[in-house]
Structures are given as structure tokens and as C-alpha cells.
Amino acid sequence: MALKGTMLDYSLLQNLPTAKDLPDSDDTPVDNELQNYIPNLLKSILAMIWSDRFDWYFGVDMGIYYDPDKSAIVPDGFLSVGVPRIIDENLRLSYVLWEEKRVPILVLEVVSQTRRGEYTAKKELYQNLGIQYYVIYNPQRKRKPRLEVYSLENEQYVLLGNESPIWLEEIGLGIGKEVGTYEQITREWLYWYDENGERFLTPEERSRQAESKAQQAESKAQQAESKAQQAETKAQQAESKAQQAETKAERYARRLRELGIDPDSV
Structure with missing residues (x-):
């Protein structure tokens, strides 16, 4: 497979399996609830601010198949732009690169107490796949930044500034962290921000605001x-x-x- 920016070339491979042929789960449970809560919060906010767009998809705990001979990589969350938001009534079973024909533009990993290669093997794989932004959130960190965002420049990941929020030029949104309340849980969460650094409201906040x-x-x-x-x-x-x-x-x-x-x- 040869890298083509945000596209991968599978033209030389024959009889590629489809999403229906591949397992839709790696049967690996998440290490903690945050690994579901945080990407789902980002997805729910995005569904509101991009409600009039249908050219994006945000996957949560879904397998990304990048090589027909290898198991899927399962990030906690990922965003793809330039793909149909809904493919059919059964929705996606997994994200198969040779079917989608587009690599995710952003991948999110929420680090638990047991690291699973978020700073090493996964980072290298996402870099090699050509994923533009790699977001790592580690709530357990004390001395180093809990939120790190890497951007792909000349096929290498470069750490963007540590100031939250961090602007993602290719997406047109910022991502950052701050204390808030989601599903009656008050703690530090990840949110989307506009170009002025203003945080987009959550569905709960919008509902309360409307009320x-x-x-x-x-x-x-x-x-x-x-x-x-x-x-x-x-x-x-x-x-x-x-x-x-x-x-x-x-x-x-x-x-x-x-x-x-x-x-x-x-």
C-alpha cells in the first residue's frame, strides 16, 4: 500500500473483503467509562454544530481496517470528513479504508491506567496511515500535559501547542479541555471550540439554555x-x-x- 495523502492505494490488491466479511468488534472491552463518554460527547456536539452537513462520520470504539491481512485498529474515537455520514439503514459495521477510500482526519485515544501504545505503536501507525491529527488525552498525567494534539507535517507528527483549545485548521474546529457537566458528571471533558476560542455547548447545555x-x-x-x-x-x-x-x-x-x-x- 502506498500513501497518497489522505488516501491509501489498494488498487494492486485483489478480492478485498467487505465490511460484512470482517469482524465488527475486536471483543476488547474499554478500560474505563471515559473511553466511551469522551468520544460520545464530542460526537454529540459535532452532530449539532454540523447538523446541516452529511459529509462526515465520527466513529466511537469502532474498528478501522487498513490492511486485509491484519486486525483492525480500534481507537476510542475518530473523525472522517468527505465520506457519507450514513451509508445505509444498517449503518457501519466497521470502517474499511478500501471501501471508504478516505483515511480519518482525526483519531482520539483516551489513556487509561494501563497504557496500550498510545504514545508509541499507535502513534506510529496513525502517522504511517496519514491521519492528519492524533489527539491523546491522559487524565492521569500530573506533570506532563494531559491533552496532546499532533499534526502530520511532511509525513511526521509534530506536537501542536499545549494551550487549550488547540485549533485544527484542516477541520475548522478547535479541541480543548475544561471542567463541565455531562450526564450529571462534573469533571474535565474534551470539547469542540470555534475560531474565537468559544466552546460549543453540549446537547444538555443547549436544552437547558432553550428551557x-x-x-x-x-x-x-x-x-x-x-x-x-x-x-x-x-x-x-x-x-x-x-x-x-x-x-x-x-x-x-x-x-x-x-x-x-x-x-x-x-
Whole structure:
């Protein structure tokens, strides 16, 4: 196989297996929940900010087949751009490079207490496959950066700045870490950011924001209704006073007439 930027050349190989022919799981359990939570959070945010796009796919704990004679590599998460978001009603069983014809643009690995080659073998493999961005998140790190993002330059990975968020030019998004709440769990999470460094909201946050706006709108409507009722009450009170004044004037005029006095002459 020869590298062609973000494409791999399988033209010389014959009788390549399809996704249906290949195992859709390596049966290796994740080491901790974060390895599912973090990529799923990124995927759910992306589904909102790219809701009008159908040329991308974000896989979570899915096998990437890059060589018909080798087992799949299973990153915690990966993003491909320029591929159909949905291939059919059964969705993807795995990500087969000779079928997709495009290498993922980003791969994510969440490091557990037991390292599995995230800084060595996996890094080298992703580099050789031509994956543009390699993101490693290690929540256990104390002295070194917990989040590292590598970019492929001249077929070699170069570490991008340690300042979070880190801008990914080829994707048009930034990725970074900060403390937040997701599924009622408050801790440090990975998020997507815009070009100004503003974090994109999670589905939960958007829902709460929409609910808050709805409550504010309802409160304003209630206040407006209350003011309208107060205005109506004042109008009714003014009308009542006018009627009382008119009644009093009529009674006064009638009394004057009874006394033989023309009210208009008074």
C-alpha cells in the first residue's frame, strides 16, 4: 500500500473483503467509562454544530481496517470528513479504508491506567496511515500535559501547542479541555471550540439554555399580561370614578331644580 495523502492505494490488491466479511468488534472491552463518554460527547456536539452537513462520520470504539491481512485498529474515537455520514439503514459495521477510500482526519485515544501504545505503536501507525491529527488525552498525567494534539507535517507528527483549545485548521474546529457537566458528571471533558476560542455547548447545555429562554419568555409574557391587567383595572377604576362623578353631578343638578334653581346658571 502506498500513501497518497489522505488516501491509501489498494488498487494492486485483489478480492478485498467487505465490511460484512470482517469482524465488527475486536471483543476488547474499554478500560474505563471515559473511553466511551469522551468520544460520545464530542460526537454529540459535532452532530449539532454540523447538523446541516452529511459529509462526515465520527466513529466511537469502532474498528478501522487498513490492511486485509491484519486486525483492525480500534481507537476510542475518530473523525472522517468527505465520506457519507450514513451509508445505509444498517449503518457501519466497521470502517474499511478500501471501501471508504478516505483515511480519518482525526483519531482520539483516551489513556487509561494501563497504557496500550498510545504514545508509541499507535502513534506510529496513525502517522504511517496519514491521519492528519492524533489527539491523546491522559487524565492521569500530573506533570506532563494531559491533552496532546499532533499534526502530520511532511509525513511526521509534530506536537501542536499545549494551550487549550488547540485549533485544527484542516477541520475548522478547535479541541480543548475544561471542567463541565455531562450526564450529571462534573469533571474535565474534551470539547469542540470555534475560531474565537468559544466552546460549543453540549446537547444538555443547549436544552437547558432553550428551557431557560422559554422560561424567560413565559415570565415576560406573564409580566406583560400583569401590566395589561393593571392597566385595565386602572381604566375600569377611572371609568368608575367618572360614572360616580357624573351621578353626583346629576344628583346635584336635580336638587337645584327642586329648589327652583337652574343648574346651568350656577
